[in-house]
Amino acid sequence: MIDRFNIAADILKLDESIRQRLQRPEKQIVVNFSIVLDNGKEQNFEGYRIIHNTALGPSKGGIRYDTAVNLEEVKALAAWMTWKSAVTGIPFGGAKGGIICDPSTHSKRELEKITRAYTKSLSDIFGPQKDVPAPDMGTGPDEMGWLMDEFSQLHGRIVHGVVTGKHLHAGGSLGRVEATGKGVSIITLLALEKLKLRPAGSTVAVQGFGNVGIHSALFLYEKGLKVLAVSDVSEALYNPDGINIPELILYYNLNNKSIKGYPNSVTIKHEELLLLEVDVLIPAAKEDVITRQNAHEVKAKIIVEGANGPVSSDADAILEANNVLVIPDILANAGGVTVSYFEWLQNTLVEKWGVNQVNRQLENILEKSFETVFRTVKKYNVSPRIASYILALQKVAETQSVKEVALTAENYKQN
Structure with missing residues (x-):
């Protein structure tokens, strides 16, 4: 994270004191x-x-x-x-x-x-x-x-x-359980549109079949994408004709929360899933699964980071050189914190939203965020990851500076 932070901070020419404040x-x-x-x-x-x-x-x-x-x-x-x-x-x-x-x-x-x-x-x-x-x-x-x-x-x-x-x-919110996976699927569809790829018939591999992976795979399956591969800690599954995700979820729930032994597929190595020739790869399991050691072998057109930090910083340049569109974690998996905000807001306002309202608001926020990131990509001629950091740092740094000026003025008045 620090490497990407520093690149964005350099582009913004952030003052050293603000830079240190935001790092600590x-x-x-x-x-x-x-x-x-x-x-x-x-x-x-x-x-x-x-x-x-x-x-x-x-x-x-x-x-x-x-x-x-x-x-x-x-x-x-x-x-x-x-x-x-x-x-x-x-x-x-x-x-x-x-x-x-x-x-x-x-x-x-x-x-x-x-x-x-x-x-x-x-x-x-x-x-x-x-x-x-x-x-x-x-x-x-x-x-x-x-x-x-x-x-x-x-x-x-x-x-x-x-x-x-x-x-x-x-006091919980409808839509919270599936929010991160729903957000990943929304961002995936926007990324496909950016590359002028139709959802129907586009292919996807999902690494990780926990909460995020399950809901990402399910929502994309429902949108017509063909899910060629999924994995959990026990096994990686592949079917060139596509895996029936609702059927797999049922099997998973009846099989002690494991996909191991699911019959309508073949078993592949976990590391092979990351290198499949698919339109979209969703690493939704753990950090640093794509590094400089395997980045040059990635064949996906798009990587949507369902997990935090699945692509190491030393892989960024390799993927960019190979024209792999990487949608970074701080945008791709922000659906969870977004619907958490909705829950907090409902509690604060003493309201209860229906699931359709939650989903509409989630789509609205993520679509606007996606558009803003890609305007920043064009403005600074950077990757979506660096553009996301530029947006975030700029927003926090400017607000931090205003608050510090106000605090200094208040202290001056008191003295």
Whole structure:
């Protein structure tokens, strides 16, 4: 991320002090807390909350539960949230949080205790106008509901807007579960249109069959694209005639959330999926799957980044030289934070939107963002990735500068 940040900052000729401000988080909070496990023993946990930037509004970002959670990872993910919100024009800053734990080894009662203890430790950080968490790896609507309830108890009133990704009955939004995948599919269709390719009959490969991959594949299948390949951690599947995605989803749900053994396809190597001759490749699994080692072998016309950071910076120039259109993560997978904003807005306004309204608003925001990015591509003669960073940095830097001038003036008056 830093390499791309620096290229955009150089183009904008950002002042060094502003550049450093935007690279560093505003706050880094490390918390330690203990809970009593079901067996009566006490266990200590370490958690983090990084507030990267609040120039555009309250900070926004998920909380992950994983044994690999670390401070540097959380800092990077918080910055990603800042740029995603800025590119889409959402009035949020960026944040991220995490707890070092393996949720699969804890009972539901223990996970509730962990969530409530973490919330209590950060009760002065969270708030609808301050910092708004959301689900991430290892967390979901249950954890968000516990967080909201604990925060509400601490503040003596129900505060629905302190967190997003909640169950519908607790103030969640329709369309939130599928939002990131829906956003990826919207961006994919816009990218196809940019290259004058018709959706019907266009081919796609999807790496990753979690929430993002499933919904991306399903929405694109419904739009007439032929999904030639999908993969999860267990297996990579290929069918030259196209995979029936609704059928595969049914199989996945009945097969312990795994595509392994799905009959109407052949098995290929995971790395082969990335190099298939398709119109669209959607890496929706993990970071750095396309690097300088394999970028020259990529045959897709378009890469739409469903995951964060699936293309390493050392692959950018290779893909660009080979005329591969890469739609970057901070635009491609921003559907999740966009519908999180809708949930927060509904909570704030005490409203309830129908799913059609949510989807219309999502399409509207992403289409406008896509158009703005490509106007910036033309203006600066850069890739869509660098154009996205230029837009985000410019917006945050200008707002940051105005706020700092106002703060300086206020301090001067007081003195």
